[in-house]
Amino acid sequence: MTAAARLREDATRRRLAALGLPEGGAWANAARRAALERLAAMGLPVRRDEYWRHTDPATLNAPEAAAAELPDGAAPPAFDAIDSLRLVFVDGVFAPERSDDPRLAGVEIERLSEAATRDIHWARELYGTLEARGQDPVARPFAALNSAFATDGALIRASAAAERPVALIYLRESEASDAILHHCVKVEPGASLTVLEAGPGAARLNTVLEVEVAEGAAFHHVRVQGRDPARRSVTHLFGRIGAAARLKSFTLTKNGALTRNEAVLELAGAGGSAHVAGAALGDGAFHHDDTVFVTHAAPGCESRQVFKKVLRRGATGVFQGKILVRPAAQRTDGYQISQSLLLDEDCQFLAKPELEIYADDVKCSHGSTSGAIDETALFYLRARGVPRAEATDLLVLAFVAEALDEIEDDRLRAEVLARLEGWLTRHRS
Amino acid sequence: MLDIRNLHVRLEEEDKPILKGVDLSVGAGAVHAIMGPNGSGKSTLSYVLAGREGYVVTEGTATLDGQDLLAMEPEERAAAGLFLAFQYPVEIPGVGNMTFLRTALNAQRKARGEEEMGAGEFLKLIREKARRLNIDAEMLKRPVNVGFSGGEKKRNEILQMAILSPKMCILDETDSGLDVDAMRLVADGVNALRDAGRAFLVITHYQRLLDHIRPDVVHIMADGRIVRTGGPELALEVERNGYADILAEVA
Numbered sequence: 001m002t003a004a005a006r007l008r009e010d011a012t013r014r015r016l017a018a019l020g021l022p023e024g025g026a027w028a029n030a031a032r033r034a035a036l037e038r039l040a041a042m043g044l045p046v047r048r049d050e051y052w053r054h055t056d057p058a059t060l061n062a063p064e065a066a067a068a069e070l071p072d073g074a075a076p077p078a079f080d081a082i083d084s085l086r087l088v089f090v091d092g093v094f095a096p097e098r099s100d101d102p103r104l105a106g107v108e109i110e111r112l113s114e115a116a117t118r119d120i121h122w123a124r125e126l127y128g129t130l131e132a133r134g135q136d137p138v139a140r141p142f143a144a145l146n147s148a149f150a151t152d153g154a155l156i157r158a159s160a161a162a163e164r165p166v167a168l169i170y171l172r173e174s175e176a177s178d179a180i181l182h183h184c185v186k187v188e189p190g191a192s193l194t195v196l197e198a199g200p201g202a203a204r205l206n207t208v209l210e211v212e213v214a215e216g217a218a219f220h221h222v223r224v225q226g227r228d229p230a231r232r233s234v235t236h237l238f239g240r241i242g243a244a245a246r247l248k249s250f251t252l253t254k255n256g257a258l259t260r261n262e263a264v265l266e267l268a269g270a271g272g273s274a275h276v277a278g279a280a281l282g283d284g285a286f287h288h289d290d291t292v293f294v295t296h297a298a299p300g301c302e303s304r305q306v307f308k309k310v311l312r313r314g315a316t317g318v319f320q321g322k323i324l325v326r327p328a329a330q331r332t333d334g335y336q337i338s339q340s341l342l343l344d345e346d347c348q349f350l351a352k353p354e355l356e357i358y359a360d361d362v363k364c365s366h367g368s369t370s371g372a373i374d375e376t377a378l379f380y381l382r383a384r385g386v387p388r389a390e391a392t393d394l395l396v397l398a399f400v401a402e403a404l405d406e407i408e409d410d411r412l413r414a415e416v417l418a419r420l421e422g423w424l425t426r427h428r429s
Numbered sequence: 430m431l432d433i434r435n436l437h438v439r440l441e442e443e444d445k446p447i448l449k450g451v452d453l454s455v456g457a458g459a460v461h462a463i464m465g466p467n468g469s470g471k472s473t474l475s476y477v478l479a480g481r482e483g484y485v486v487t488e489g490t491a492t493l494d495g496q497d498l499l500a501m502e503p504e505e506r507a508a509a510g511l512f513l514a515f516q517y518p519v520e521i522p523g524v525g526n527m528t529f530l531r532t533a534l535n536a537q538r539k540a541r542g543e544e545e546m547g548a549g550e551f552l553k554l555i556r557e558k559a560r561r562l563n564i565d566a567e568m569l570k571r572p573v574n575v576g577f578s579g580g581e582k583k584r585n586e587i588l589q590m591a592i593l594s595p596k597m598c599i600l601d602e603t604d605s606g607l608d609v610d611a612m613r614l615v616a617d618g619v620n621a622l623r624d625a626g627r628a629f630l631v632i633t634h635y636q637r638l639l640d641h642i643r644p645d646v647v648h649i650m651a652d653g654r655i656v657r658t659g660g661p662e663l664a665l666e667v668e669r670n671g672y673a674d675i676l677a678e679v680a
């Protein structure tokens with residue numbers, strides 16, 4: 001056995017020893033056992049794995065979550081001002097008394113821990129399915145672990161245009177909470193739904209969001225991760241996009257000791273569109289990793305990946321992004337950009353953009369840059385009377401604008417922008 | 430208004446003196462022009478006055494109405510009423526022209542303890558000034574100078590000057606790259622701002638701009654010094670004979 005294999009076996013054994021499979025009905029138990037088998041076969045990641053070269057999984061693997069300072073209670077969670085249906089999770093446990101009545105025209109909402117004991121066919125078909133598909137060609141052990149051990153989550157099915165977004169609000173009250181949440185979303189043909197997430201609300205949080213976007217349907221996802229700087233989290237978004245369907249996901253990340261956001265998207269029907277974007281702001285002890293894998297499996301689809309990172313005082317940003325174009329995916333239009341703005345010299349940005357193309361009629365572009373504030377532009381602004389701090393903020397906002405523009409809804413974009421501006425004001429040099 | 434005494438400047442990166450004792454005094458209400466061969470230090474002088482990094486003042490002073498310019502941050506100089514129209518205006522992708530100008534105007538007002546201008550009033554102001562300079566309203570929506578032609582960038586500098594309404598305006602080759610009509614618009618823009626409380630320092634290579642903006646005083650700069658000062662006729666002499674005679678005379 002190699003050293004890496006031994007480390008992996010050891011890490012996996014120790015982690016599994018600390019977990020127990022939750023009780024559920026027949027379908028849930030089967031899905032969980034299958035996920036556990038997947039996990040046992042692949043094992044948890046170790047630093048030597050190519051996919052984890054830039055992000056150390058040790059703290060995510062640890063049997064116990066390290067304690068993390070509680071968020072500043074004064075600031076309201078993101079999306080407070082947005083008219084949405086709120087589902088509140090406290091330290092990873094659904095809190096019905098703090099949530100809205102889960103009734104929304106054209107939308108079914110179930111709680112995973114309850115639905116698991118009943119046979120809800122769409123949930124049974126979805127739970128763990130996209131996660132399992134997403135394990136090939138690259139293993140995503142934390143997602144398999146999530147499917148096996150998730151204790152709570154929301155199952156959402158939209159069969160019409162939802163009139164309000166569903167907001168998953170994560171709150172934290174415990175210093176050392178270790179939460180595993182699994183959400184499934186099915187957007188039926190022609191329907192549309194927006195899901196918001198504000199959190200993470202646990203010292204260590206592992207979330208999976210599986211989204212099936214059927215023919216002609218639209219799914220929007222806007223997420224704000226912030227408020228608790230010592231948290232660690234690993235998240236997976238699995239999306240399968242049908243013919244002429246659209247998926248758009250945007251994440252704002254503010255601080256966080258460790259964040260790994262994976263997005264695994266498959267364009268499975270002709271003429272589909274998948275956009276995934278993120279803006280990450282890190283000051284000090286901050287490690288942020290965006291890992292994206294977009295598969296074009298059908299012709300005439302379009303995908304965009306837009307990731308911007310603003311780093312200060314030793315913060316680290318990682319981007320791993322891949323576009324895979326299968327032979328059937330003619331007339332593919334793929335775009336990927338990952339950029340970092342280093343506000344001082346101690347920061348680092350590690351980027352690994354990849355294209356793998358098996359069709360011939362394909363338009364794909366990718367780019368990655370890393371640089372400091374443009375001093376010439378800064379002087380120009382100051383020469384017009386804008387003080388240095390404000391001028392820097394303007395340039396930072398200009399830098400992240402392309403990612404923010406991926407949020408279609410004006411109010412949501414304004415809400416995210418306000419959070420971003422707040423961060424900039426609090427983190428001036 | 431602007432008083433420059435024995436100003437010596439070298440580059441920060443290398444030990445290269447650029448300004449070697451500039452003396453220049455521009456009174457309120459006056460228009461001075463500076464001409465001089467390429468590389469003589471005209472832009473350097475304007476940058477040092479505006480507060481750009483990369484230069485070291487080794488000797489001398491520069492004051493604006495008695496305030497020590499060299500001790501101030503660039504934004505403080507702007508708030509004190511100094512404006513530099515750049516020889517090469519800077520493109521800032523992602524920052525809208527309107528946002529930029531309103532932020533600048535209100536930052537200056539705030540620094541001076543004045544009330545900030547509201548969005549409505551600002552919109553009216555900028556529309557009116559832009560119309561006078563024949564600047565398309567569409568252009569104002571675009572990011573600062575991005576995709577602007579050379580002439581559009583220069584007109585945009587004059588628009589900024591008109592909005593910020595500074596008391597000491599330095600124009601560094603604002604006429605370069607302008608067609609005849611644009612030159613007239615720029616000159617009209619400058620002339621519209623002329624008044625007893627405001628002064629101009631116009632750096633140019635050509636007489637043509639000075640036909641429209643009639644300077645009171647013309648200076649010739651060479652090798653980091655003002656080597657001749659005279660009336661408008663000095664510019665005509667340069668236009669006719671070049672710098673050779675003047676430089677030979679002072680050598």
Ligand SMILES: Nc1ncnc2c1ncn2[C@@H]1O[C@H](COP(=O)(O)OP(=O)(O)OP(=O)(O)O)[C@@H](O)[C@H]1O
Nearest residue numbers: 440447465466467468469470471472473474483516
């Ligand atoms: N940052 C710099 N690095 C190196 N040399 C510089 C720098 N700034 C100015 N110089 C040099 O200083 C001298 C003066 O330059 P400056 O731009 O002030 O001239 P100018 O009179 O404005 O010329 P022009 O008429 O061509 O615009 C030139 O020799 C120039 O090369």
Ligand SMILES: [Mg+2]
Nearest residue numbers: 471472473516
């Ligand atoms: Mg010059």
